[in-house]
Amino acid sequence: MDTVSGSFRQKTARGALVSSGAQVVSFILRTFSMVVLARLLLPKDFGLVGMVTSATGFIGLFRDAGLSLVTIQRDSITKEHVSMLFWVNLAVGCILAALSAAMAPALVAFYHEPSLFWMTVAIGTAFIFNGATAQHRALLQRNMRFLELALIDTVSSAISIVVGIIMAAAGCGYWALVGMIIGQAALSSCGTWLTGGWVPGVPRLLPGIGSMLRFGGTVSLNSVLAYLAYGTDKILLGRFWGAEMLGIYGRAYQLANLPTENLNSTLGLVAFPALSRLQNEPSRLRSYFLKGYTLFLSLSMPISMSIALFADDIVLVFLGPRWHEATAIFRLLAPTVMAFGLINPFSWLILATGQVQRSLRMALIITPVIIFGYALGLSRGPSGVAAGFSITMLLLIVPFLLWARHGTAITTRDIFRAAMIPLVSVGAAALPTIAAYGLFEQISPPFFRLLTSTSSFFAIYLLVLLFVMRQRSLFQGFLRQLGLWPLAGRTAVQGRSFQPDDQRTLPRSHLGDQPYSASKDSLQRR
Numbered sequence: 001m002d003t004v005s006g007s008f009r010q011k012t013a014r015g016a017l018v019s020s021g022a023q024v025v026s027f028i029l030r031t032f033s034m035v036v037l038a039r040l041l042l043p044k045d046f047g048l049v050g051m052v053t054s055a056t057g058f059i060g061l062f063r064d065a066g067l068s069l070v071t072i073q074r075d076s077i078t079k080e081h082v083s084m085l086f087w088v089n090l091a092v093g094c095i096l097a098a099l100s101a102a103m104a105p106a107l108v109a110f111y112h113e114p115s116l117f118w119m120t121v122a123i124g125t126a127f128i129f130n131g132a133t134a135q136h137r138a139l140l141q142r143n144m145r146f147l148e149l150a151l152i153d154t155v156s157s158a159i160s161i162v163v164g165i166i167m168a169a170a171g172c173g174y175w176a177l178v179g180m181i182i183g184q185a186a187l188s189s190c191g192t193w194l195t196g197g198w199v200p201g202v203p204r205l206l207p208g209i210g211s212m213l214r215f216g217g218t219v220s221l222n223s224v225l226a227y228l229a230y231g232t233d234k235i236l237l238g239r240f241w242g243a244e245m246l247g248i249y250g251r252a253y254q255l256a257n258l259p260t261e262n263l264n265s266t267l268g269l270v271a272f273p274a275l276s277r278l279q280n281e282p283s284r285l286r287s288y289f290l291k292g293y294t295l296f297l298s299l300s301m302p303i304s305m306s307i308a309l310f311a312d313d314i315v316l317v318f319l320g321p322r323w324h325e326a327t328a329i330f331r332l333l334a335p336t337v338m339a340f341g342l343i344n345p346f347s348w349l350i351l352a353t354g355q356v357q358r359s360l361r362m363a364l365i366i367t368p369v370i371i372f373g374y375a376l377g378l379s380r381g382p383s384g385v386a387a388g389f390s391i392t393m394l395l396l397i398v399p400f401l402l403w404a405r406h407g408t409a410i411t412t413r414d415i416f417r418a419a420m421i422p423l424v425s426v427g428a429a430a431l432p433t434i435a436a437y438g439l440f441e442q443i444s445p446p447f448f449r450l451l452t453s454t455s456s457f458f459a460i461y462l463l464v465l466l467f468v469m470r471q472r473s474l475f476q477g478f479l480r481q482l483g484l485w486p487l488a489g490r491t492a493v494q495g496r497s498f499q500p501d502d503q504r505t506l507p508r509s510h511l512g513d514q515p516y517s518a519s520k521d522s523l524q525r526r
Contacts, residue, residue, distance in 0.1 A: 025154050027262045031318065033161040033180075034258075038251065038319045040168040041176065047243030049177040050250045051111050052119050054234045055103060058227055059096050059127075083201040086135040093131020100124025111238060115174070122178050126185035133189040136196040141273055148195045156187035218356040225363035229370040233385050236378055249382035251319060252329035259303045260337050264344050267296055271345070275352035285353070286409040293345050294418045294474060300341030301422040302461050305430055306454055308334040313450040332386035339393035342419060346404040353408075362403055366396060421469050428468070429461035 104120035107113075140149050164180035172179070234253075238246040271292050278285040307314070311331035315323055350359045373392030377384030401415050433456060440456075443449040466472045 026157060027259065029154075029157050029161055030258060030262075033164065034251070034254065035318055035320075036165055037168055037176070038323060040165070041173065043247035043251070043323075044243045045174040045177065045247070046250055047238065047245070047247030048113060048115060048174045049119065050234055050246050051113065051238045051243065052107065052116055052123055053181075054231055054238065055107055056100055056120065056123050057231060058224070059099050059103075080201065082135055082139065086200040089131045089134040090128075091131070093127045093129070096127035096131075097124045100127065111243075113243070119174065119178055123181055126182050129185040129189040133192045135200070136192045136198060139198060140192070140196060144270075144273060146270065152188055152191035152195060156184055156191055159187055160184040218360055219351070222356065222360045222363050225360070225367045229363070229367040232371050233374045233389060236374055237382060237385060240378060241381055245382055248323065248326050249329055249385065251323060252315070252326035252382075252386070253333060255314070255318060255326075256307055256330050256333040256337050257340070260300050260341055260344075263296065263299055263303075264340070267292060267345070268348055271348045272352055275348055279353045282409045285349075286414075289345075289349050289410065290414055290418060291474065292348075293415075294421065294471075296345050297341060297419060298422045298425075298465060298471065298474075301338065301426045302429070302458060304334050304338035304341060305426045306457060307331065307337060309430065309433060309457065310450060310453055313446050313453070316446045317450050329382050329386045332383060332390055335390035336386075336393045339390075339397050342397055343400050343404070346401070349408065349410075350404060355407075358403075362400065366400065369396065421471060422465065425461050425465040425469055428464045429457050432460060433457045 101121045101124055104117045107116045107120055137149065160180045160183035163183050164176045167176035167179050234246060234250060237249050271289075275285060275289060278288060308331055311327050311334075315327045315330055319326060347359070350356075370389070370392050373388035374385050375388075377386070377388030380387075402412065405412070405415060433453065436456070437453075440449055440453040443452055466475070
């Protein structure tokens with residue numbers, strides 16, 4: 001029993017390590033591209049592409065129709081079902097590409113920017129590549145083949161960034177950003193097909209397809225609401241304040257959200273299939289989620305605080321002196337980033353347990369509230385929108401968490417404890433950092449000042465977190481599963497080792513070793 005359970009833990013932990021490494025590389029690549037392109041292109045170039053992606057991003061929510069999650073979340077699924085889902089995804093991708101071309105004239109009229117027409121048509125072709133890849137990626141993720149996924153994403157991202165930088169240096173302007181978008185989708189599609197080795201069969205209507213499509217449709221509708229909640233700010237700024245102001249806001253938002261977004265993608269890629277396999281074992285599900293949640297918050301909260309503390313130097317170093325207007329926006333978004341860190345991991349839990357209807361109801365209530373916050377600050381421009389966004393997100397944290405954990409084995413006390421440990425540690429690290437700010441200001445150039453101040457902040461934070469708040473066992477347990485910590489002397493401080501609470505054997509189908517199972521369960525909707 002311990003062997004099977006241990007195998008599952010090691011798969012999960014090693015998957016997290018691989019995904020973390022890939023996301024670190026992705027973060028470096030995206031940061032590098034942001035730094036270089038911010039100096040090669042104008043704010044208006046980013047704003048024009050932002051106008052297009054705000055629209056194509058909306059229809060892009062349907063690019064896999066939620067069906068990749070179906071393939072990952074189901075206990076068992078047959079080859080025939082996956083093949084049918086593939087053809088549905090491909091058809092959806094072609095339809096979305098056609099819709100992008102059809103809405104190009106409307107975007108030109110709405111924003112009064114003729115250059116948007118061919119940009120919209122070109123970016124729309126990426127949907128075809130996405131549709132042709134959705135099920136192949138889902139199968140790799142279901143089987144926990146995270147190394148292959150990491151290599152595909154890293155290589156395709158690196159090549160597309162190089163292409164974009166070359167185009168920008170050659171004077172292609174906003175087309176450099178368009179080339180990056182299309183190149184990323186095309187390269188990722190080719191790599192996934194070559195790696196997966198799976199060729200879909202002919203489409204056939206099968207029992208159980210209806211329930212899968214309903215699940216996927218609900219997920220897509222939830223994504224639409226999430227997009228409206230977190231994308232309306234850019235649409236409003238583009239329409240009422242123009243491409244330049246949108247470009248400044250967009251760069252500040254990306255710079256603020258990039259670390260937490262990468263972190264969420266890293267752990268979510270591993271957590272979702274792992275939690276899906278534990279959905280019928282509440283105690284183990286609670287154990288795995290809380291440890292992952294605590295780990296996530298321990299990494300995301302200091303990022304949020306560093307945005308607030310070091311906004312001036314971060315913008316100066318990463319974007320350059322001509323982006324100084326983004327500094328105030330960047331700092332105002334710090335509470336939003338913290339709120340994302342607190343609430344986003346619960347999407348792993350809700351979707352892994354098949355609670356898509358609850359997720360939809362939550363989105364229906366939250367979305368109008370967030371849009372109202374944007375509207376209140378719109379008259380003050382990008383800074384007003386950022387302030388309205390952060391205030392609204394802070395007000396939504398408690399009701400969201402209480403609603404998300406309802407009906408699960410997770411208690412309000414669990415959430416409070418998981419959040420307070422890194423929150424207290426961050427506060428303890430921020431106080432001496434603020435006190436020493438006058439000393440940091442004397443350091444020059446800005447890069448070394450930023451390096452010194454952030455290193456001091458994170459060093460104090462880690463000391464408080466690991467020793468004062470006694471979180472060493474959590475990280476030691478996680479590293480032990482990766483084989484990066486000695487096995488002797490397993491410790492458990494306050495019950496927070498990385499060992500799951502329940503040691504019962506998991507059925508082999510839960511391990512993700514086999515992508516398909518022809519059991520009757522594959523035709524049943526839980």
